[in-house]
Amino acid sequence: MYGLIGKMRAQPGQREALIAILLEGTKAMPGCLGYVIAKDKLDADALWITETWDSQASHKASLALPPVQAAIAKGRPLIAGFGERFETEPVGGHGLAKPR
């Protein structure tokens, strides 16, 4: 498995709008076992995304999917910047989707 944990900062007041775009654009990504979007409790403009993939190749391929491309295009103006980013190798746990 391949994983990413990353922080994104929305333009002031745009976090909800950015989240809506991300939720919409990431619904159907082959090889995606988990994609959890969470608001940072301390920073009103920040959010965290924890991604779990069956492989790094699936993650890379997802970036070319039309809904993901659309989300990137729509979301980009709402993004102020990126924070921490951790690359991981997920090993399991609870709540991961079955591979499709």
Place this chain on the structure above:
Amino acid sequence: MYGLIGKMRAQPGQREALIAILLEGTKAMPGCLGYVIAKDKLDADALWITETWDSQASHKASLALPPVQAAIAKGRPLIAGFGERFETEPVGGHGLAKPR
């Protein structure tokens, strides 16, 4: 929802053993919608846990569950320390379990 993203460092060489204990001890936690364990790619002794709960109360209650207590007791000697810890409010995404 309530979430935590946290880094844990195992004693040298003990990451696999610690992961096995965590996987075993966290299988059945009421209100837990996601519990993803992932190895850090850069630090051979570090791991990340991304937790998603239906409520902060469920997270708190989980710490008193016998299997979780057993995992804490067994795992504690294998833990060298804790790193970053981010408290979140998950909003959705893909791969979360149904509440139970």
